[in-house]
Amino acid sequence: DAxxxxxxxxxxxxxxxxxxxxxxxxxxxDYLFWYRQTMMRGLELLIxxxxxxxxxDSGMPEDRFSAKMPNASFSTLKIQxxxxxxxxxxxxxxxxxxxxxxxxxxxxxxxxxxxx
Amino acid sequence: xxxxxQPNSMESNEEEPVHLxxxxxxxxxxxxxxxxxxxxxxxxxxxxxGLTSNVNNRMASLAIAEDRKSSTLILHRATLRDAAxxxxxxxxxxxxxxxxxxxxxxxxxxxxx
Numbered sequence: 001d002a003x004x005x006x007x008x009x010x011x012x013x014x015x016x017x018x019x020x021x022x023x024x025x026x027x028x029x030d031y032l033f034w035y036r037q038t039m040m041r042g043l044e045l046l047i048x049x050x051x052x053x054x055x056x057d058s059g060m061p062e063d064r065f066s067a068k069m070p071n072a073s074f075s076t077l078k079i080q081x082x083x084x085x086x087x088x089x090x091x092x093x094x095x096x097x098x099x100x101x102x103x104x105x106x107x108x109x110x111x112x113x114x115x116x
Numbered sequence: 117x118x119x120x121x122q123p124n125s126m127e128s129n130e131e132e133p134v135h136l137x138x139x140x141x142x143x144x145x146x147x148x149x150x151x152x153x154x155x156x157x158x159x160x161x162x163x164x165x166g167l168t169s170n171v172n173n174r175m176a177s178l179a180i181a182e183d184r185k186s187s188t189l190i191l192h193r194a195t196l197r198d199a200a201x202x203x204x205x206x207x208x209x210x211x212x213x214x215x216x217x218x219x220x221x222x223x224x225x226x227x228x229x
């Protein structure tokens with residue numbers, strides 16, 4: 001079975017540019033999560049969706065960040081404009097029935113983002 | 117949220133058992149104990165979880181203290197591929213969509229050949 005698929009794997013861009021990260025969750029999973037990982041702050045949850053609807057975006061750092069899930073098989077995380085401090089590895093994860101706490105989350109391999 | 121405490125790092129030799137400890141003295145009766153690991157350049161990977169009883173799966177075993185204030189992840193025969201950061205995480209049974217995974221700093225396991 002295909003796992004969570006993220007693209008691109010690496011992104012290098014200049015400050016001020018728009019960045020779009022993409023995620024395809026595991027088929028049939030109804031929860032989708034976006035995380036960010038840095039050396040300083042570790043793994044942080046940014047936002048999560050249930051049935052394509054954003055449920056909790058309290059981890060989104062500021063208005064420059066936005067996330068959408070137009071359908072059950074696709075989500076995007078957009079940063080506009082990007083800043084050097086946004087450099088991090090961004091992970092997408094999916095899960096089924098997260099209302100049940102024994103369900104694991106399945107993570108993609110991440111997008112390593114570098115803002116110059 | 118109840119907190120977990122893990123050693124920053126541990127070392128093991130290949131093909132020997134590894135016991136990774138986790139303290140969670142403020143655990144509530146409705147917290148699951150989850151373990152994830154993160155291999156280099158990969159996303160976190162679910163390992164195992166338990167509530168009160170010890171658990172086994174193809175990856176590892178989870179031993180939970182009788183008072184639930186600590187637990188130990190056991191890798192029966194470490195391989196080089198097991199070198200990773202291991203996270204011990206508590207998750208509330210109830211609460212529906214609010215029970216997030218909150219990652220701490222974990223234990224960096226080094227496996228020597």
